[in-house]
């Protein structure tokens with residue numbers, strides 16, 4: 071296989087899609103609760119909260135198909151259709167992956183609906199088991215010892231270090247919005263670029279403690295394309 075010059079890494083929630091998949095499906099809770107009913111609130115590990123929500127759906131006959139249909143209403147972030155097409159056009163030079171704390175079922179449902187499966191070479195996220203077409207069960211991606219603010223079930227820096235050698239690429243581009251995108255940002259080199267969604271947690275963290283790589287702040291995927299067009303792809 072021909073070596074690719076660029077590695078593109080995408081977060082999913084609030085980066086590719088314009089909302090959070092985990093909280094989006096709370097719409098299916100009784101009376102369309104905007105926040106979680108009290109029985110879920112005591113749990114402080116996010117992973118466990120989601121497990122409980124999905125168990126609640128199972129016990130209340132909210133089907134896997136309903137969850138899927140709900141997720142498939144979600145929209146891409148502004149300009150990301152164009153950004154995905156830009157990557158497609160240059161796929162011979164770009165290795166493209168997702169690293170997300172969502173899960174395989176949520177991400178696959180959306181990529182399928184948005185016809186984006188061909189854009190990504192690999193997806194690193196929490197695995198899911200669908201039991202008897204009835205119950206969705208999410209499992210932690212891994213356990214990690216990261217001392218940054220990463221959740222216990224996922225450190226994206228660890229994922230990248232375990233699976234990729236940045237030195238094999240001319241440039242690494244990381245696209246993200248959230249707090250858990252800061253830790254992988256710390257291993258980006260001077261020649262790499264982090265694309266940071268304006269107005270979200272990652273932007274604040276970078277303002278507090280700068281990263282070594284180039285920073286591009288975006289509101290739309292078009293802002294990202296404008297920077298990428300200068301890469302001589």
Ligand SMILES: [Mg+2]
Nearest residue numbers: 081083084248
């Ligand atoms: Mg995110």
Ligand SMILES: [Zn+2]
Nearest residue numbers: 216220225253
């Ligand atoms: Zn970490």
